[in-house]
Amino acid sequence: MKRPSPDITKRKPRATAADVAEIAGVSRSAVSRAFTPGAYLDQEKRERILLAAHELGYQPNALAATLQGARSNLVAVFAGEMRNEYDKEATAALIAGLNAVGKWPVVIAGGGDTAREAVTQVLRYPLDAMILRSGSIASEIVELCSKLNIPVIASGRIIEAKGVDNICLLNHDAAALAADLLAERGRSRIALVGGPGDFGATGERRSGFLNGLDRHGLTLVGEYAGNYTTESGYFATERLLEHAEFDGIFCANDAMAIGALGALRDAGKCIPTDVSVVGFDDIEMARWPGVRLTTLRNPIDDMVDAVLSSLDRRLADPNASEQTTRLHAEIILRDTH
Amino acid sequence: MKRPSPDITKRKPRATAADVAEIAGVSRSAVSRAFTPGAYLDQEKRERILLAAHELGYQPNALAATLQGARSNLVAVFAGEMRNEYDKEATAALIAGLNAVGKWPVVIAGGGDTAREAVTQVLRYPLDAMILRSGSIASEIVELCSKLNIPVIASGRIIEAKGVDNICLLNHDAAALAADLLAERGRSRIALVGGPGDFGATGERRSGFLNGLDRHGLTLVGEYAGNYTTESGYFATERLLEHAEFDGIFCANDAMAIGALGALRDAGKCIPTDVSVVGFDDIEMARWPGVRLTTLRNPIDDMVDAVLSSLDRRLADPNASEQTTRLHAEIILRDTH
DNA sequence: CCCCTATATGAACACGTGTGCAGATCTGGT
């Protein structure tokens, strides 16, 4: 009954297989086998062990198991700043999806130096994979993971690197659909609220939209860049109203489109009679009464499915070649076009 | 140079301290010491080791360290369904806060049986703590954690149980402030959009509001329960407009208040001239142009600070007595009251 | 020269688990 460490600040350690073995009157190996389906073990003995385990709240320590080569089932998710609604919805769905298949997401939020340090620290754990939902410091992360043989899955942007799987929307095609929509409504004086240049999808959506307009012989009458927040959409639209006359406007995401709706209404415009508004993403808010935004759905469920299947593939065969999955947007017609 | 397991499906294992020791020409112990600040180790040798480690991308396996009694720094966060904006914002902030102090959140989303199973699985890891942001299956979780000596911190609801710390807003007092606000504006015919009964804060906010009204000699002219979504706020307000005449309305959260704004405007009411609207939480959207909702701030930063300091306290002294931290709401005056 | 101390180093152990191995027991067929 010796207590090697009478340190009062230390928590009583959790029950171990040896503890269970003792009170169940069996060997430690038997306890391990009781938790291993298909292992040879007397039925009556197994029940006795599980009962004892339940009493103590014992479960095998997943980390100790890792040392024998078992998968950790821990997956790092680098979520970035999550400043806009779409990012939050997508991350929440991804977490739920991982949970559903028995993978446990260790989530890193934020950016800059804090995130860099966080990623480094998290890599001290034996991760099954790293999922990137933010592009910041991506190349450093990829390099670190590659040294550690940790598969990387990028979602929402393309990262060209060895061993990185990509899941990304066909932004170009989707934005072209927005142009079709406005043209078919007979809109001819079109404005654009774009995004910041440091995000890959911004350029794809812009060029896709311009391409689509071109197919209908249309060009932009005005353009202003926001930063994907609602406030910036409001502000951008105010500026556009000052300098140009337009009857259709495409915003590179829904948050900005909702800002645009506010600015147009405050300016006395009637939607969609005076101006058609088309957004991008189909966030929850776009469905709300009083908003009912026409938009292009950036399909979160498809994204999660693709990430999970990519994860499966990579775990089954670590040497599998890189794979890029491109997702298709769907037109959602509501009341603003 | 023997390969005990030529299994092609198995990933090449990460570098270990022994690998680093070999290429640096030192003992394995020296490698461990190189990563332990303050340990006796020749300066030149330490540099050589760190260089070799960097080359291999080596970092000590945090889980193996756990076996010697080190903290895992893993913290489970049970986030629930995250159906409304406030939950998403609060969870994102909590994750970022944990990251900032070197704790790594393993996030569980969802509810029901899936969540129950998920919690059980996650408890196989040696967690530093369990943070609850959802009340569903709370009592089961608390019992499991108590057996495993894992401290539990509940945020957003009070859980009366041994070893559980609580962080919770003073909902009653805050809702009473909303009543003051409406009364001071001279509103006399007041309606309420409440929440579902299975959430503790709902009752506190309702009784606090009624109490506040009573202090001004006012009573409700109408009441309808929503489910904390914007759609339900819109619907509830429509119903209230059918059956009662009111000039002030309090909604138990901002999402429903925003729905109420939509319903009131669609009914031709002018805000705040005809009707004052007060929400609860101060989500990001409440600040948006075109919304500018008057509301009561449910202070996320304070919540995160309280959770972190509770975590600190619990880790420093596992036998510390339970602690309940009550947070204060702040009145945010904008354009709807 | 010796002695004491501060510094440096590697061997060995402990942590909790899964599993290979060898031995024990049981089953059923001749």
Add this chain to the structure above:
DNA sequence: ACCAGATCTGCACACGTGTTCATATAGGGG
């Protein structure tokens, strides 16, 4: 009664780490 095979069980090892322990080396004061 005997043997082959199936079923069961415990011992011992490996996994990657931090730390104690004993030992070795260097430095400084007498």
